[in-house]
Amino acid sequence: MRVRFAPSPTGELHIGGLRTALFNLLFARRHCGRAILRIDDTDRERSREEHLMSILESFSWLGLTFDEGPVQGGPYGPYRQSERLALYRDVLDKLVAEGKAYPCYCSAETLEASRKEQLKAGKTPRYAGTCRHLTPEEHAEKDKAGIRPVYRLKVDREEPLVVHDLIRGKVVFQPDQLDDFVIMKSDGTPTYHLASVIDDALMKITHILRAEEHLSNTPRHVLLFEALGTTPPQFAHVPMILAKDRSKLSKRHGATSVEAFRDLGYLPEALVNYSLLLGYAPPDDREHFHWEELAKTFELDRVAKHPAVYDTDKLRWMNAYYMRTLPLERIFEEARPFLIKAGYVDRTFTSDDERSLTLRRIDAVRERVSTLLELVDGLAYFYRPIQSYDEKGVRKHFSKPDVAAHLRRAARDLTALTVWDLDSTERVFRQTIEDLGISGGALIHPTRLAISGRTVGPGLFDIMVLLGKDETIKRMVEAADWIEAHSSGERHISVEDDAPSSS
RNA sequence: GGCCCGUUGGUGAAGUGGCUUAACACACCGCCCUUUCACGGCGGCAUUCAGGGGUUCGAAUCCCCUACGGGUCACCA
Numbered sequence: 001m002r003v004r005f006a007p008s009p010t011g012e013l014h015i016g017g018l019r020t021a022l023f024n025l026l027f028a029r030r031h032c033g034r035a036i037l038r039i040d041d042t043d044r045e046r047s048r049e050e051h052l053m054s055i056l057e058s059f060s061w062l063g064l065t066f067d068e069g070p071v072q073g074g075p076y077g078p079y080r081q082s083e084r085l086a087l088y089r090d091v092l093d094k095l096v097a098e099g100k101a102y103p104c105y106c107s108a109e110t111l112e113a114s115r116k117e118q119l120k121a122g123k124t125p126r127y128a129g130t131c132r133h134l135t136p137e138e139h140a141e142k143d144k145a146g147i148r149p150v151y152r153l154k155v156d157r158e159e160p161l162v163v164h165d166l167i168r169g170k171v172v173f174q175p176d177q178l179d180d181f182v183i184m185k186s187d188g189t190p191t192y193h194l195a196s197v198i199d200d201a202l203m204k205i206t207h208i209l210r211a212e213e214h215l216s217n218t219p220r221h222v223l224l225f226e227a228l229g230t231t232p233p234q235f236a237h238v239p240m241i242l243a244k245d246r247s248k249l250s251k252r253h254g255a256t257s258v259e260a261f262r263d264l265g266y267l268p269e270a271l272v273n274y275s276l277l278l279g280y281a282p283p284d285d286r287e288h289f290h291w292e293e294l295a296k297t298f299e300l301d302r303v304a305k306h307p308a309v310y311d312t313d314k315l316r317w318m319n320a321y322y323m324r325t326l327p328l329e330r331i332f333e334e335a336r337p338f339l340i341k342a343g344y345v346d347r348t349f350t351s352d353d354e355r356s357l358t359l360r361r362i363d364a365v366r367e368r369v370s371t372l373l374e375l376v377d378g379l380a381y382f383y384r385p386i387q388s389y390d391e392k393g394v395r396k397h398f399s400k401p402d403v404a405a406h407l408r409r410a411a412r413d414l415t416a417l418t419v420w421d422l423d424s425t426e427r428v429f430r431q432t433i434e435d436l437g438i439s440g441g442a443l444i445h446p447t448r449l450a451i452s453g454r455t456v457g458p459g460l461f462d463i464m465v466l467l468g469k470d471e472t473i474k475r476m477v478e479a480a481d482w483i484e485a486h487s488s489g490e491r492h493i494s495v496e497d498d499a500p501s502s503s
Numbered sequence: 504g505g506c507c508c509g510u511u512g513g514u515g516a517a518g519u520g521g522c523u524u525a526a527c528a529c530a531c532c533g534c535c536c537u538u539u540c541a542c543g544g545c546g547g548c549a550u551u552c553a554g555g556g557g558u559u560c561g562a563a564u565c566c567c568c569u570a571c572g573g574g575u576c577a578c579c580a
Contacts, residue, residue, distance in 0.1 A: 008580045122504045185578040192580045204545040275533035311514045314529040368541035444538040
């Protein structure tokens with residue numbers, strides 16, 4: 001059992017491509033077969049080396065590996081079609097010699113005109129077969145005139161062509177829909193149809209799992225396999241992925257490639273796991289799993305026939321799950337480039353202490369964010385002075401009469417501490433609250449705002465410990481200064497007091 | 504326009520003739536937990552399976568038609 005995923009390097013790895021690749025990998029694992037990665041780069045104009053690199057990098061980042069492919073090689077290489085061009089020529093020559101293919105000199109304009117006409121008449125555009133019966137003399141004449149021909153496959157099918165799709169069931173195509181299609185372009189490179197079929201045959205592919213957009217191409221491929229004297233493999237066409245408005249997912253909908261989601265701070269585990277939930281229903285209610293785990297029970301008949309809408313809300317939820325459950329080191333590894341970019345950490349840590357402190361800070365913040373980008377944001381106040389205090393927080397927590405004094409008092413009490421940990425900070429802080437005779441919230445909330453600038457975040461004492469004694473006290477005093485500086489003049493804002501006030 | 508595929512809630516979906524007064528998850532709305540946020544827990548959210556006809560004792564599940572959505576008709580893959 002052999003399957004292949006065959007992207008063309010004309011762009012980054014698309015989110016739909018990822019899922020198709022995943023299904024191939026799953027299917028191969030399930031049946032102890034081999035998964036092949038093949039690069040279909042016969043389009044000289046649009047194929048780019050950088051895109052190939054980007055696709056390979058995406059797979060490696062996702063932790064997905066194929067059994068054979070351009071990087072690891074294999075017995076059926078090379079795995080880039082651009083390196084197999086001679087092969088296709090040989091096959092074409094053979095087809096021509098056998099009378100199964102012929103050169104066509106029709107101009108693009110003529111063909112286009114004919115196509116338009118047929119379309120207008122409500123018919124399926126088909127090639128008229130003009131060049132089919134050209135004599136050798138006429139060939140020579142055209143060649144001499146410098147016309148570079150394309151080659152077409154001679155199609156004489158009269159019976160309906162039936163495809164037994166493993167996902168869709170029986171699909172019938174009528175012979176009047178088929179025509180002599182182009183298999184070799186005038187520049188000597190094969191069309192997708194030719195190259196793909198030759199390689200699938202040569203690479204002994206047994207099952208083709210690909211996107212639904214290829215369903216209509218399948219009859220052509222079956223015809224080619226037959227012309228080659230090979231039995232066609234089995235086909236399975238997976239449904240497409242749509243955007244929220246039910247149209248085809250495109251750039252205007254935001255991120256559509258693996259790379260783009262990576263830049264937005266999504267984790268490979270989440271991207272892969274979520275992709276698997278689209279158009280596929282695991283046998284049980286579990287939603288979190290590694291793809292290799294799902295492979296154990298993977299069945300094509302559980303793949304949906306209808307397209308699915310990509311729901312980034314659910315992706316976020318999935319990502320948040322992995323943010324808080326993956327090993328801390330894993331999160332750190334993925335967060336690192338983001339932290340460096342933000343300037344919070346160096347490429348190389350100056351000390352182990354600094355590294356472990358960063359790890360602890362990440363651990364405190366990660367369970368309340370959904371993406372790595374949000375993680376970086378949630379870490380900001382540990383690495384940067386406070387830019388501003390949350391506005392709503394100021395109204396709510398900085399406007400009460402004695403806050404500044406309370407903050408100073410708490411700062412002073414904390415200064416006495418020699419051991420700066422969770423227990424001691426909380427003990428002293430609670431004592432201050434008691435001494436002041438106020439409610440816990442009346443001091444906790446202003447302090448949180450003072451040292452983080454925010455009203456939300458990890459537990460207050462966690463923040464204190466992770467921020468360090470000096471910085472904590474400094475920020476409390478600064479906040480007290482700030483409050484006093486901003487409370488002069490008209491300061492009769494009556495604030496809705498939800499915390500029971502002092503006695 | 505021809506051909507092909509599809510249609511269960513805002514979204515992903517379970518469901519393959521009676522066990523369904525349609526699972527589960529995301530989102531949303533309440534409540535609880537909590538110094539905040541998040542996590543977690545509990546509850547609410549489709550009188551109905553695009554619409555209409557049939558078949559059947561019985562249909563979301565089988566058949567037909569209509570509507571809608573998508574794919575494809577390239578010297579792109």
